Structures are given as structure tokens and as C-alpha cells.
Amino acid sequence: MLEQDLKRAEKITRHTQRNWEESVPFPQPHTDKIVKFATESPSKNGLQYYDLAVVTDNSVKRALYDCTLGYTHNHNANVSINNGRGLEKNSQVLAPLVLVWLNKYKKPDQSDEMVWTDAYHEDFEMLERKGVDSSVQLKEFTSMHVGISSAYANLMAGALGYKTGFCRCLINYYKLAHALGIDQKVELMLGIGEGNEMLKHNVNPDTNFEYGSVIKEPVKIIKI
Ligand SMILES: Cc1cc2nc3c(=O)[nH]c(=O)nc-3n(C[C@H](O)[C@H](O)[C@H](O)COP(=O)(O)O)c2cc1C
Numbered sequence: 001m002l003e004q005d006l007k008r009a010e011k012i013t014r015h016t017q018r019n020w021e022e023s024v025p026f027p028q029p030h031t032d033k034i035v036k037f038a039t040e041s042p043s044k045n046g047l048q049y050y051d052l053a054v055v056t057d058n059s060v061k062r063a064l065y066d067c068t069l070g071y072t073h074n075h076n077a078n079v080s081i082n083n084g085r086g087l088e089k090n091s092q093v094l095a096p097l098v099l100v101w102l103n104k105y106k107k108p109d110q111s112d113e114m115v116w117t118d119a120y121h122e123d124f125e126m127l128e129r130k131g132v133d134s135s136v137q138l139k140e141f142t143s144m145h146v147g148i149s150s151a152y153a154n155l156m157a158g159a160l161g162y163k164t165g166f167c168r169c170l171i172n173y174y175k176l177a178h179a180l181g182i183d184q185k186v187e188l189m190l191g192i193g194e195g196n197e198m199l200k201h202n203v204n205p206d207t208n209f210e211y212g213s214v215i216k217e218p219v220k221i222i223k224i
């Protein structure tokens with residue numbers, strides 16, 4: 001990719017898209033490119049710390065959307081409802097293509113306590129046999145790898161000309177797992193598609209709610 005293309009992809013994906021052109025199905029060849037790029041990103045010891053759900057089914061997306069209820073605080077809403085959380089949901093997960101990163105090693109029980117999966121015990125034993133101390137690795141490195149993989153997905157989506165929206169509105173892990181029909185902890189979701197040209201990028205098409213930013217903090221760069 002040329003530097004100009006890379007800059008363009010970063011610009012397209014810089015802001016979270018909250019509304020979508022939903023009439024056209026997401027092209028399969030583009031899905032394949034994004035998924036391949038995301039899942040072949042670098043990983044420590046070659047382990048895969050996550051699984052990736054590729055969601056195009058509208059009823060599943062609606063179920064994910066319902067799971068995000070109340071996470072975005074609407075200052076104008078009546079906050080006495082929904083335990084003070086308000087009634088906003090996160091419409092970035094209604095995108096034509098939604099990628100969901102799932103923790104390979106943790107699953108929620110009915111009270112949202114995390115339990116180790118069978119894959120955790122299998123990988124733990126496999127690494128032990130190879131003489132690798134995996135105690136910290138398997139417990140703590142999933143978020144890091146989800147970050148790397150999702151950044152790759154985001155950039156490839158941008159390079160193909162799509163808008164994107166990250167979502168980590170994760171309140172009820174058990175309900176989210178149930179919505180997907182997968183017994184694992186959801187770590188991150190990413191909506192990908194063309195934006196609805198009639199709306200600003202940060203407007204929920206169902207409610208017209210305009211999402212804001214809490215802060216735009218510059219990164220401190222330390223030259224050593
Ligand atoms: C990793 C990640 C997770 C995010 N999770 C959420 C989320 O759970 N809910 C939400 O409303 N926005 C989420 N966002 C979007 C940011 O909050 C949003 O980009 C920021 O407020 C700036 O707004 P803008 O993108 O409209 O400029 C997430 C962004 C990133 C990169």
C-alpha cells in the first residue's frame with residue numbers, strides 16, 4: 001500500500017460511524033480480505049488468543065445492538081430510567097458487516113463471572129509440554145492481540161473505502177454470548193460498511209441521538 005493510500009484509510013476510519021447504508025449486502029470478497037488480514041496479524045508464540053465471529057445476519061446484529069442498551073450516557077435523557085443508564089444503544093453494531101472478537105480462554109457464567117474454557121486448559125498443557133511458562137500469557141494477553149487484529153481489520157476496511165465503528169459496550173457478557181450462540185467472552189465489536197450519506201457520522205438512525213466525545217487527548221510522545 002502506498003503511503004497516500006494508508007493515510008486515506010486512516011482518515012476514513014478515524015471517527016466511529018454510527019449509521020449505515022444497509023440496502024446493499026457486504027461483498028464477500030471484501031469480507032474475505034478483511035478477515036484474512038485481521039487473523040493473520042502477528043501473535044506471541046503463534047497462539048491465537050481470540051476467535052473471530054463474522055456477523056451479517058440482521059437478527060443477530062439487532063440482538064447485539066439490544067445488548068448495548070444504556071452504555072452511552074445521554075445527558076438529555078431521563079436518567080432515572082434503566083438504573084440511571086438511559087436508553088441509548090450503540091448503532092455501530094448495525095453495520096452491514098460486524099466483526100466480533102471472542103476471548104478464546106474465558107467464558108461468562110450466568111452471573112457474568114468468567115470461567116476458563118477448555119481451550120485454556122488445552123493450550124496451557126501444550127505450552128507446558130514445550131517448556132513455555134504460559135501462566136501470564138494465556139490469562140492476560142488476549143486484549144493485546146484483539147487490539148492488533150482489530151487495528152488490521154480497521155485499516156484494511158478503510159483501504160477498501162469503508163467506514164468503521166468500534167464498540168466495547170459490554171455490560172452483560174452472558175447475554176452477548178447468547179445473542180451470538182457462542183459460549184465465550186466478547187472482547188470487542190467492529191462495524192464495517194458504507195455510511196448513511198443523509199446523516200452525520202455520529203447520529204443514531206433509530207433515535208437521532210448524537211453521540212459525543214468525552215475528550216480528545218493527544219498522545220505523549222517521549223523521545224529518548
Ligand atoms: C477500541 C474502541 C472501543 C470503543 N468502544 C465504544 C463503545 O463501547 N461505545 C461507544 O459509543 N463508542 C465506542 N468507541 C468509539 C469512541 O468512543 C469514539 O470514537 C470517540 O468517542 C470519538 O468520537 P468520534 O469517533 O465520533 O470522533 C470505541 C472506540 C474504540 C477505538
